[in-house]
Amino acid sequence: MVSWVRLTVLLLLAAALYAPILAASSEGQEFYPCSQCHAALTVTGQSRSNEFHGIDLAEGAHGGLYCSNCHQAPQVDVLVGGVNISIPGLHPRDSLMDLNKVCSTCHADIYRDYQLHAHGNQTYTCSGGTAELVEGYKGVGYWFHICPEYRDLSVEPAKACVECHNPHDPTMPALSILPEPSDRPSPPDESSIALGGVVAVLAGLGIILWVAPIGKRGGEP
Amino acid sequence: MSVGEVVETVKYVVREGLRGGRAYYGLLLGLLVMAVYGVYVWVGVQHAPIFLRSEQGGLVLTGMSDSVPWGLYISFFVFWVGVAAAGIMFALGAYVFNHPGFRKIAVLGEVQAVAALIVVLLLIIADMGRPLRAMVLMPLLPNFPRSMLGWDFVVITGYLVINLVGYLYTVGRYREDRSLSARFLVPFVIVAAPIAIGIHTVTAFISQALTARPYWNTALLAPRYVATAFASGPALLLLVLLLAERSVKGFRVDWDVYRKTIFVTTGALIVGLYFTFSEVQELLWYTTEPFKKAQLEVLLLGRAAAWLSLLFWLWIALGVAAVILALIPSVRSTRGGVAFIALLTVIAVIGEKTLTIVLPSYIPDSLGQIRPYTPTPVEIVVTIGIHAIGFLIYAILAKPAIRAIMTHYKGASH
Amino acid sequence: MSGSRRVDEKRRNLLKAGVFAAGISFIGVSRSTLMSMLKPVSLSEVLGVPPRRETEETLARKAEWKEERIKEWCSRKVEEICREYGEGSEECAEARRRCEAVKVKATPARQGVAFAMALDVNKCIGCRRCAYACVMENNVARNNGIEWIKVLEAPREGEAIDFLHAKLDYTDAPKEDMVYVPVACMHCENPPCVMACPVRATWREPDGIVVVDYERCIGCRYCMTACPYGARHFNWGVPEPSVLELNPNMHILGNVPRQVHVVEKCTWCIHRTRDGGIPACVEVCPVGARVFGDLNDPESPIRRVLEEYGAFVLKPEAGTRPRFFYFFGPARTPAAKEGGGEK
Numbered sequence: 019m020v021s022w023v024r025l026t027v028l029l030l031l032a033a034a035l036y037a038p039i040l041a042a043s044s045e046g047q048e049f050y051p052c053s054q055c056h057a058a059l060t061v062t063g064q065s066r067s068n069e070f071h072g073i074d075l076a077e078g079a080h081g082g083l084y085c086s087n088c089h090q091a092p093q094v095d096v097l098v099g100g101v102n103i104s105i106p107g108l109h110p111r112d113s114l115m116d117l118n119k120v121c122s123t124c125h126a127d128i129y130r131d132y133q134l135h136a137h138g139n140q141t142y143t144c145s146g147g148t149a150e151l152v153e154g155y156k157g158v159g160y161w162f163h164i165c166p167e168y169r170d171l172s173v174e175p176a177k178a179c180v181e182c183h184n185p186h187d188p189t190m191p192a193l194s195i196l197p198e199p200s201d202r203p204s205p206p207d208e209s210s211i212a213l214g215g216v217v218a219v220l221a222g223l224g225i226i227l228w229v230a231p232i233g234k235r236g237g238e239p
Numbered sequence: 240m241s242v243g244e245v246v247e248t249v250k251y252v253v254r255e256g257l258r259g260g261r262a263y264y265g266l267l268l269g270l271l272v273m274a275v276y277g278v279y280v281w282v283g284v285q286h287a288p289i290f291l292r293s294e295q296g297g298l299v300l301t302g303m304s305d306s307v308p309w310g311l312y313i314s315f316f317v318f319w320v321g322v323a324a325a326g327i328m329f330a331l332g333a334y335v336f337n338h339p340g341f342r343k344i345a346v347l348g349e350v351q352a353v354a355a356l357i358v359v360l361l362l363i364i365a366d367m368g369r370p371l372r373a374m375v376l377m378p379l380l381p382n383f384p385r386s387m388l389g390w391d392f393v394v395i396t397g398y399l400v401i402n403l404v405g406y407l408y409t410v411g412r413y414r415e416d417r418s419l420s421a422r423f424l425v426p427f428v429i430v431a432a433p434i435a436i437g438i439h440t441v442t443a444f445i446s447q448a449l450t451a452r453p454y455w456n457t458a459l460l461a462p463r464y465v466a467t468a469f470a471s472g473p474a475l476l477l478l479v480l481l482l483a484e485r486s487v488k489g490f491r492v493d494w495d496v497y498r499k500t501i502f503v504t505t506g507a508l509i510v511g512l513y514f515t516f517s518e519v520q521e522l523l524w525y526t527t528e529p530f531k532k533a534q535l536e537v538l539l540l541g542r543a544a545a546w547l548s549l550l551f552w553l554w555i556a557l558g559v560a561a562v563i564l565a566l567i568p569s570v571r572s573t574r575g576g577v578a579f580i581a582l583l584t585v586i587a588v589i590g591e592k593t594l595t596i597v598l599p600s601y602i603p604d605s606l607g608q609i610r611p612y613t614p615t616p617v618e619i620v621v622t623i624g625i626h627a628i629g630f631l632i633y634a635i636l637a638k639p640a641i642r643a644i645m646t647h648y649k650g651a652s653h
Numbered sequence: 654m655s656g657s658r659r660v661d662e663k664r665r666n667l668l669k670a671g672v673f674a675a676g677i678s679f680i681g682v683s684r685s686t687l688m689s690m691l692k693p694v695s696l697s698e699v700l701g702v703p704p705r706r707e708t709e710e711t712l713a714r715k716a717e718w719k720e721e722r723i724k725e726w727c728s729r730k731v732e733e734i735c736r737e738y739g740e741g742s743e744e745c746a747e748a749r750r751r752c753e754a755v756k757v758k759a760t761p762a763r764q765g766v767a768f769a770m771a772l773d774v775n776k777c778i779g780c781r782r783c784a785y786a787c788v789m790e791n792n793v794a795r796n797n798g799i800e801w802i803k804v805l806e807a808p809r810e811g812e813a814i815d816f817l818h819a820k821l822d823y824t825d826a827p828k829e830d831m832v833y834v835p836v837a838c839m840h841c842e843n844p845p846c847v848m849a850c851p852v853r854a855t856w857r858e859p860d861g862i863v864v865v866d867y868e869r870c871i872g873c874r875y876c877m878t879a880c881p882y883g884a885r886h887f888n889w890g891v892p893e894p895s896v897l898e899l900n901p902n903m904h905i906l907g908n909v910p911r912q913v914h915v916v917e918k919c920t921w922c923i924h925r926t927r928d929g930g931i932p933a934c935v936e937v938c939p940v941g942a943r944v945f946g947d948l949n950d951p952e953s954p955i956r957r958v959l960e961e962y963g964a965f966v967l968k969p970e971a972g973t974r975p976r977f978f979y980f981f982g983p984a985r986t987p988a989a990k991e992g993g994g995e996k
Contacts, residue, residue: 128983131961136954138776138941142930152789154898158782160789160937163930168756168902171930182939193939196781198822200798202304202889205615211280212616218276219623222269229265288891288913297913298872299797299890308874308887368872368887368914376852376871388851388875450971451845451881533817606805606836606883607816 052103056095063091078187088120088185098123106181114178121179132179141176144168156197240411248411255639262486263638270631277624281365285617289369298368300617306604307612311622312366314593318471319355319362319629320442321464321592323398325472326352327435328503330405332496334424340493343648344480346409350636351476352402352435356395358629365621387445394438401431406636413643439464452600453531454538457521463514464592469507471588473500474581479637481578487641497577504584505565511591512558530603538599543611547598554590557583709761715868716759716905723903723910727752730896747897754901757909760927762860767948768921769861769955770932771964772835773982776942779804779826779833783934783943787837790922790933791908792900794892801886801919802837802934814967835934836967838863838884838919839975846876846885855916861948861976862921864906872914881971885918921945948976958982 063086067074075083090096097103097120104113122129131137144165153159165171182190240248259267287296303310329348332341364370383389405427412419443461450456477500480492522528522535541548561583570576603609614622731752735745784802793799807819809832819834826833840863847855847863854869855876877885894910903909904924911917922932926945935943946953955978958964964978 127961131957131982134952134954134957135946136941136944136957138938138943140931140945140954141936142925152898154895155785155788155793155795158785158789160786162789162900163902164754165902168758168924169760169928171925171928173929173931176936190940192827193778193780193782195779195824195826196785198824199781199784199800199803201306201610202299202798202887203796205300205302205617208300208616211284211620214276214280215616215620215623218273218620222271222273222627224269225272226266226269229262229269294891294893297890298887301889303889305799305877305883305886308877363873366873368874369870372869373852373871373873376869380851381853382851385848386851386875387849388873392851445875446878449845449849449879450968450973451879529815529817600878603817604883605816605881606803606821607819608821608883 052095056093059094060092061085061089061094065091073186075186079189080186104180106178111178111181114180115175117185118179121183121185132175135173135175138182139175139177140173142171142173144171158196240408244411245407248407248414251414251643252407252410252636252639255642256635259638263634266634267631270627270634273627274624274631277621277627280617280624281621285365285621286370289371300615302613302615302618304610304612306608306610307598307601309366309597309601310612311594311614311618312362314597315622315626316359316362316366317442317464317596318589318592319358320395320439321468321588322472322475323352323355323359323402324435324439324465324468326355326402326476327432328469328473328500329476330428330431332499334419334428338495338499340496341499343644344492344496346406346413346640346644347479347483347637348476349402349406349409350633350640351472351479353399353406353636354629354633355472356399356402357632358625359395360399361625361628362622365625387441387448390441391438391445394434394441398431398434398438401427401434405431406640410640410643413647414639416647418647436465439468446600451605453528454534454600456531457518459514459518463511463518464596466507466514467511467588467591470504470511470584471592473507474504474584474588477501477504477577477581478585479633481574481581483637483641487645490641490645497574498571501565501571501577501580504581505562508558508562508565508584508587511588512555512562515555515591530607533603533607534599537602537609538595543602543609544598544613547595547602550590550593551595554587554595557587557590561587709759712761712905713759716757719868719905719909720755720757720903723755723757724752726910727755727896727899734896744897751896751899751901755899755903756901757903757905758924758928759905760924762858762862762927764859765949766860767976768840768926769946769948769959769976769978770840770921770935771944771955771958771978771980773942773944773958773962774832774834774979775982775984776940777804777827777833777835778940778942779806779823779831780939782937782939783835786933786937787919789898790900790925791920792894792903792910793908793917794888794894794911796893797886797888797890799886799888799917801884801917802835803883805834805836806831807834808832834967834979836882836884837934837977838921839882839967839973839977840919840921841973841975843972843974845879845881845971845973849875849879851875858906860927862906862923862926863918864920864923865916865918866906867909867911867915867917870915872916874916876916881968881973882975885916887916888913942982 061068063084065085066076066083068085073085075081075085085091085094088097090098090100095103097117099119101116101120102113104117106114118129118132128137132139142163144163144167147163147165149161149163151159151161179185282290284296285298285300287293301310326348329341329345332338333345334342364373367373377389377392380389380392383393408423408427409419440461443464446452446455447457447460477497480496483490484492519535519539522531523539526532537543538548538551561580564570564576564580564583571580598612602611731745731748734748735742738744781802781804784800784804787793787802788795788800791801793801803821805814805816805819805821806823806826806828807814807816809830814832814834823831840857840861842857842861844855844857844863847857851873852869852871854871855863855865857863872887874887877887888911891913892911899910900908902924904920904927907920907923922930922934926932931945932943935945944954944958946955948955948959950956958980959978962980962982964980966975966978
């Protein structure tokens with residue numbers, strides 16, 4: 019499940035950023051380094067949208083920002099603080115983690131939560147372990163940790179900011195709702211027991227009343 | 240009494256209890272049919288995974304759920320604990336107030352207590368998921384002072400033992416036409432009376448201290464339990480006495496016993512009705528406890544389970560009717576009238592103290608969700624079977640007792 | 654004199670008979686069976702009558718015993734699966750692998766640890782991922798419909814969670830005017846269930862986790878009645894755990910497969926957290942609403958949120974002092990409903 023979330027977010031991000039480029043190339047892996055275009059292109063500090071990348075900062079939770087708030091104008095291919103642009107799914111996690119510095123310039127408080135694993139970014143690992151996806155209960159997928167011993171686990175950050183939040187529209191996309199909860203299964207058909215019960219009670223009462231009508235039971239003294 | 244005498248008495252009870260005319264055997268056989276089927280359904284169907292290692296069955300065959308974890312069994316458990324507790328009323332009349340009429344039939348109160356307690360224990364065992372483990376663990380009382388169920392186990396088994404002792408002693412003396420000695424009676428009453436009140440009090444304490452269940456969470460619960468117990472228990476015994484008078488030749492009960500007992504049951508009914516009234520006021524007027532109110536609305540207005548509120552209104556209607564009838568001298572001074580009042584009282588208290596006192600605290604459940612409960616055929620059949628066992632034991636114990644009474648009192652009517 | 658001789662004689666005869674019987678049974682039983690019978694597991698443990706307080710040693714032995722039982726059961730299931738799908742099938746190999754990986758631990762509580770969990774009501778979107786991850790992680794029998802985590806959808810207005818108007822079976826979330834309140838065991842400091850249990854089959858561990866001993870539970874369901882949070886669940890039918898989805902990481906007090914008619918509940922993934930991991934619900938939460946940690950560790954996530962945002966608990970009037978906190982974190986930006994065709 020997590021992987022689907024992650025994967026979709028990644029795909030959405032990649033698509034949003036690289037749609038035109040990816041469309042041009044037949045294979046997703048082949049993409050142009052940012053600098054290839056941005057060496058020649060410049061953007062003013064006043065810019066808020068980019069038609070080519072499909073970015074419009076008039077909308078979304080980052081509405082009101084300028085490109086230059088995060089990108090170093092005029093070339094924009096490097097972010098403020100000298101961090102290189104990295105794309106989830108295309109770059110390794112280490113370089114994505116670098117991008118956290120950009121986010122933390124404004125969101126210092128949340129970044130502190132993040133650093134303390136209080137922002138939904140934890141996972142655990144074990145040495146020599148893997149994770150595998152199993153589709154199980156009610157068709158919901160789940161990643162099992164497979165470790166040799168399941169001792170000495172350690173908690174580590176699972177994701178960089180941009181792996182969940184599109185920096186140009188940081189609100190998380192809505193997620194699907196999983197099926198309704200269940201309760202114990204309803205009791206099976208018990209009509210045979212009911213029938214047996216009726217027979218037993220009728221037989222029992224029948225014997226009592228037949229042999230000994232109430233009031234005339236001549237029990238011996 | 241010496242060991243030999245006890246053994247002789249037990250032999251006497253077994254011999255007399257299993258001997259009788261065609262009618263008596265008919266009664267036993269009829270009850271046995273129901274009991275056997277009930278036990279079969281319990282062992283072979285409901286608890287098949289435990290006893291037969293079957294993959295099928297289990298408590299999933301009942302209507303209970305995580306929202307309503309206690310149902311029909313525990314409801315009737317509460318009722319019969321009350322009936323058992325009220326057996327002491329006759330012992331008090333006989334041995335404390337020294338009423339000759341009560342002295343004569345006090346042993347039947349003990350018979351009723353024993354039979355009711357066996358129903359109680361069987362109902363718990365039927366309800367318990369793992370009865371074998373419970374039988375190993377419960378007597379060890381691992382969590383004794385803290386868990387109310389541990390207390391309940393202690394007082395119920397204790398009261399059962401006390402009543403069996405009282406029963407065997409009385410039958411043993413009477414059958415040899417000897418009267419009961421004060422050296423036995425004084426300690427007996429001193430121990431039995433508090434435990435009698437104790438069993439029902441503890442039964443209420445199981446539930447009344449739970450903040451999780453607002454409907455129960457009232458200090459009035461234990462008094463309510465005890466009040467209506469003193470209506471249903473003696474009323475049931477009156478019915479048995481009337482039946483015994485009609486069916487056992489020469490057995491007579493002092494009319495004063497009926498008169499005084501009806502006073503007690505009527506008084507208890509009035510107190511019980513008054514407690515109900517007081518609860519309703521607390522819950523429906525200014526309460527700030529929405530949960531409690533919601534649960535009471537289920538009970539009073541029949542939300543989610545109409546039959547439950549039907550039972551509740553049955554309690555009000557029949558309870559009031561029994562009180563009114565008992566206040567009319569011409570009704571209460573005939574045997575038929577007494578029988579009718581007693582019958583109304585028993586049914587009214589079944590309406591008050593079985594499902595209506597257990598289920599509302601689960602509807603809505605602790606997360607505010609409504610999952611109505613309906614007993615399934617398996618539960619009903621097992622409950623009937625257990626009651627049949629109870630009545631069977633009642634009959635088998637009552638018959639030697641009546642015979643011993645008649646030996647002692649020479650059949651004379653006091 | 655003659656009396657004592659008679660006793661002696663009796664004893665000798667008894668001894669003779671004993672040796673004879675032992676000889677016969679030794680011939681009748683193979684050596685390996687005998688060795689397995691001589692495992693240092695006392696009858697009381699098998700019967701579920703452990704000492705009042707489990708020591709680390711008895712618990713470890715019980716875990717070992719349980720692991721053997723699970724592997725026995727598991728290999729039977731593997732045979733069934735292999736017969737059904739074929740010996741070379743993927744399912745057969747998968748089942749076999751999972752069975753062999755089964756590890757029942759008895760990791761004791763670490764000194765000075767006080768676990769707690771907190772949930773950001775502002776972040777929770779009511780997607781129920783935690784509830785289902787929990788089922789998978791904890792080997793909950795799917796056929797009994799047990800889910801330890803219930804997610805309530807409650808009206809947003811009002812200062813307290815209004816249970817009576819809360820719903821469990823919503824099909825669309827998140828809604829603007831609703832809050833989502835996942836509820837599971839609160840691991841109370843003052844747990845009414847522990848007080849209620851007549852046989853001490855449930856207790857609070859030193860690190861704050863309230864556990865159930867499935868070998869000891871008598872199924873009286875008093876704890877379920879006593880719990881104000883509906884956190885306890887009963888195996889109404891015979892549980893049938895699926896070997897193909899078995900989580901091999903088990904703890905004797907946690908997610909070992911249950912038996913029929915016993916109570917079970919959330920253990921904060923005791924098999925993960927005792928060994929340094931985090932609960933499955935925390936890991937799987939897509940919005941990071943859940944925070945878990947050690948209250949005694951000043952650097953722990955839980956301390957951060959409690960100090961930064963404050964917290965409240967459910968039903969404080971019940972006096973249970975839950976260790977599960979709810980808090981309102983940084984104001985939430987509602988998730989964009991359109992454009993999220995995400996599953």
